[in-house]
Amino acid sequence: MHYIYNTKGTCSTAIEFDIDATGRVHNLKFHGGCPGNTMGLTLMAEGRDAAQVAQLLRGTDCRGRGTSCPDQLAQALSEALASTQS
Numbered sequence: 001m002h003y004i005y006n007t008k009g010t011c012s013t014a015i016e017f018d019i020d021a022t023g024r025v026h027n028l029k030f031h032g033g034c035p036g037n038t039m040g041l042t043l044m045a046e047g048r049d050a051a052q053v054a055q056l057l058r059g060t061d062c063r064g065r066g067t068s069c070p071d072q073l074a075q076a077l078s079e080a081l082a083s084t085q086s
Contacts, residue, residue: 005076009067025050033069041070050077051071
């Protein structure tokens with residue numbers, strides 16, 4: 001399934017990704033954000049278990065904002081996984 005998540009509180013404005021039938025992340029793309037950081041996240045997450053990626057990144061803070069691009073990715077993945085279970 002393909003997902004688009006509108007981020008909150010970060011320089012990136014949206015995150016797009018697919019989760020396959022086995023729960024793995026593919027085709028991750030950030031709209032905006034710091035290019036090096038978002039590219040690193042994209043490479044790190046590709047082909048990995050979405051639930052594990054979300055668990056690792058959840059709660060990461062950027063400059064006292066209470067969230068970050070990694071945290072927003074964790075939230076996006078968690079929402080996507082929850083929607084497949086309903």
